[in-house]
Amino acid sequence: MKHKNHILVIISIMLCTSVFAQQGKQKRADTLFNKFSFVKAAKVYRELIQKNYNRDYATRKLADCYAYLRDPRNAARYYKSVVKQDNAPIEYYYKYAQSLRGIKKYEESQEWLKRYKDSGGVVNSNDFSKDINFITSVFGAEQQYFLDRFRFNSKFSDFGAFEQNGKVYFTSARDEGSAVKRIYGWNEQPFLDIYEVDVKSKKNVDFSAKIKGDVNTIYHDGPITLTKDGKTMYFSRNNFNKNVEIKDNLGLTNMKIYRATLVDGEWTNVEDLSINGDNFSTQHPALNVDDSKLYFASDRPGTKGGSDIWVVDIFPDGSLRNLKNMGDVINTESAEGFPFINNENVMFFSSDGHTGLGLLDIFATLKDEDNNDEIVGVINVGVPVNSNADDFSFSMNPDGITGYFASNRRGGRGSDDIYAYHRVPILNVEGVVTDAINGNPVTAATIKLFDDKGNEIAFMETDKNGYYQINIDRNEDFKIVASQDKYIDDYRTFSSKKIQTELTSITANLLLNPVPNVAKLANLNPNNLGYKTDETINPDSSSVKDAQLKPIYFDFEKYNILKEYAIELDKIVKLMTEDYPDMVIKIESHTDSRGTTLFNDILSKNRAKSTYNYLISKGVNPSNILEYKGYGERRLINECADGVSCSKAKHQLNRRTEFVVVRME
Template identity: 75%
Template sequence: MKIKNYILVCIALMLSITMFSQQGKQKRADTLFNKFSFVKAAEVYRELIANNYNRDYATRQLADCYALLRDPNNASRYYKSVVKQENVPIEYYYKYAQSLRGIKKYDDSQEWLQRYKDSGGVVNANDFSKDINFITSVFGAKQQYFLDKVYFNTKFSDFGAFEQNGKVYFTSSRDEGVAIKRLYGWNEQPFLDVYVTDAKTKRNVDHSSKIKGDINSIYHDGPVIITKNGQTMYFSRNNFKDQIEVKDKKGLTNMKIYRATLTDSIWTNVEDLSINSDEFSTQHAALNSDDTKLYFSSDRPGGRGGSDIWVVDISPDGSLSNLQNMGDVVNTESAEGFPFINNEGTLFFSSDGHTGLGLLDIFGTIKNENEEIVDVINLGVPVNSNNDDFSFTMNQDGITGYFASNRNGGRGSDDIYAFHRVPTLQVEGVVTDAINTKPIPGAKITLYDDKGNQIAYMETDENGFYQINIDRDKDYKIVASQDKYIDDYRNFSSKHIQTELTAVNANLLLNPKPDVIKLAELNTIYFDYDKHNIRKDAALELDKIVNLMTNDYPEMVIRIESHTDSRGALSYNDKLSIDRANSTYDYLISKGIDPSRITEHKGYGERRLTNGCEDGAKCEEADHQLNRRTQFIVIKME
């Protein structure tokens, strides 16, 4: 009996020791998780699951670890188990939907997002569910961005590439050449430093390329932005003082933006900025085209949630003022970061709150005529993927630039990607009245390809303007039509057009439609050889014109053009044609036509022959007669 009791006591003791062991593991895992050491935390949570200890909780935590490590494959795998748990918090439906989106299971993602909403979850207005056709529209959009090779990525995290004056500045956790390696607990990689290399380099970059001066520290440094004159740098860095991290009330070390100046080719005089705080993060500096505004991301109070994009004015003395949140069009309840401003003042940024292809996506902004941001647009593939895409920058040429991504196929956790952009090409122009040169609103514009297939059509605006997107390296025909006018068209080509050009001009002129029956009476009149007097047959025709202008079209305005045949000297024929124009003009005026209704009476000599009867040609007299004429051009009908 005593032996039996002893055995039971031993078993109970062993179970107790095992339980306390598992409790200790969970406590350790939670501590690692709360310290953002997600790699190590995931290892312990997997052990807890294998030992079937508090399995549901450990599975939720493990799924969250992978989500925070931006690993949607593993995150979705464990969230799939989580959402089957009894009484699971409904936010895991949302997390599962996000992870499914990260592995391109968009239909399943929409299903779980709907379950989240049906269970009472609130989805912000900019959520990825707002447009069920979004994925199709992004992947089907005309590709503008094309990827180029980058030679200096490593197996570590590389991002934040920024090019200026032939140099590329970037942020990396590569640790080559470092004797003592300090690892960041979140992802078990070395801390970030700032590097610089030639923009056209085709070799890897080691520790010798770290930026010179006081920028790099023992903690995270970067990314950076530099003013146009190359003398001032703004950069992100962990908040620390006297080589010791400064923590907020939650025990976390936040990020700050610092400013440094270039002195004797060394970055020094590092300055803490007034927009920083120990209690929240401020990072990802960006400058506008004239360096008068500093954009950044921050989770400071007053934002919409997560981190927001903010902007502050930079005074000539360097002081910062007029802090503003970029507003609801840009910022969501989720995370926005990595702002960048191109030469045209367009804001680019990364977000996982706007409609995207995966996790973080890169977006551009759209402004109205008042320079107000009214919408954002996803840059589409290949800039964006089903993983994190961020730190977008564009070079001064507006065509090339960089971004970073942790998508499959890279060398490390985050890799730098170079791109060149082929901007959308447009055909544009103004449709005008050929007579009075006024723009024609509401004219129908039809675009055809080189096989005669209709590609697009639209109507001109109130200024007679039109604009249609076209492909490069193709031939086109564009036609303008309007009920009161004769159609006009132009053939044009988009072949061999420089990449920087974004528009092909194709203005179109429409002549008013005449009343064919009435204007058939505006016959050409003819003259005898070497004469300019009005013949009897010509007088009959001119009387018809007088009647037409007096009774049928009292507002009609015409132009007179007179000609000769080719015989005789060129200068003589010029004078003779002018005499014929004058005779015609005088006859009409003598019959009561207001001179203001004849805009011009001009002679063209032998310059506009109607046939091949040029000097030296053998022509019958009847053929020469056809060239000795006066014609009437209608300028205005009514």
């Protein structure tokens, strides 16, 4: 027996570990997806589908990955499965329609666009054009980003913001508080400088927030990028170093990228880089995830348009080699600039040459599924990040959810303003399952999540701390059930509708009451006591599933104890006062579905209280009644829900008070 128990424990641990491994995979897949690392994300979502973990959700995200990878054939294959899901959001009708259009199944596409429209979706006239941009239309099916206020804007130009180690670095022409202001003749604003401020600071940002050292000069300085250790800075500046300004053949002072190091809290040792030249501009530096490559914008010889994105390798000794234009997929005949590389090595940049909403728009690169180093396309990140004005200097924090960009759109404070953004974060339901008697966590409890139609969405087990977490969709209603062999099931209903977009988690803790030990009742006749059970009581058994005392019933809309059921209550009184004075029970009262939810909640509470009062009045120790609670119409035992025609007898079965034996000794 000990050997068998040991094996069961091992199996339980293995199951629990396996489920949480899948949960960890889903988190990683979602993070990769948010960072536009669609190739890696697709691989993990496929693994989740194979393991049948949160399959509906993983299938949706996998279909989206293929859409963003410009693979309408595979996208259509998985969207076809998605639209068959009972709980699929309607925007997937739209996405499926566009993926069908991408493989030239126009008639079928029209049918799904119509279904999307009939379901309440908004359809633009050009959505029915055969020439619609497949990837942009799919990406734009739902809003990806939401804007937050950036507290540090001024009435002048502000841009180039990024966050690192609790500080925000940005470039600004404010120069507020400075005794001497130098004006840039081009736009009659002060020259640009680089600022540093704590993310959580609430103070006004003036000249005192300029970074310390030799980086800021009397000319334009910024934007910047920092190595991951925060000790080396690459920054843009006019061709001005060691108090010498150099102009090109046309008398213009071009931009260069310089490098500086942090020494005793100040930026110094400013050095000109080999990629610079006097007769062209080099600016907007960006580093890749391991600081081995420097990306930048330049109009140097070999540039295709007004300016292109270029890249150069950074060697351990600091030398720059293997200069390369990023090529035609990124660069156009117009201007590209402001590259940024997130920690999944996905590039974001601004362009007025790719199809956009107007002027400069922000784009993200898409990698090849078979060769993750090859960029095969770009995608417009959509509204509200992009507008009909100039949108540029995009950055993304390591979480893949938040970041910054700049725009000169209407409604800002200055000529260019910084905007903070967040993507709608993944929402999950989480909680702890505990033993209702001793408060200990229940390990390896089965957690099942159902939608509002009763379809099982997800399945997992609690960990050693009784904890569970499951990703869920927004704007849906759910039911979650916890069960374990040694306990009576518990459940909660909850909704993700009308919740703030910033909310990432809904808590649903569950309490499991142990199945009572009825061995001591072996010599009693369970039929006389009114026990109902799904198995015969065995004198040698230590527990019986779902053991309950016989319920009592109530008249319609009444909560008084009827005479015939007072007899049943008297049996319980005898049991609890004479035979088993240490018995602990719970009282649970219910209503039928007729009447409003609020009315039924109040009615069931009154039924529970009247039952409790009766037992106490007959001598039952109040401490032996763990709780008395009303559940309204939430726990119907038959099909008689709202709108269902039922007999009076069937409705009567729902108007009940039940008794759960929690402990016998």
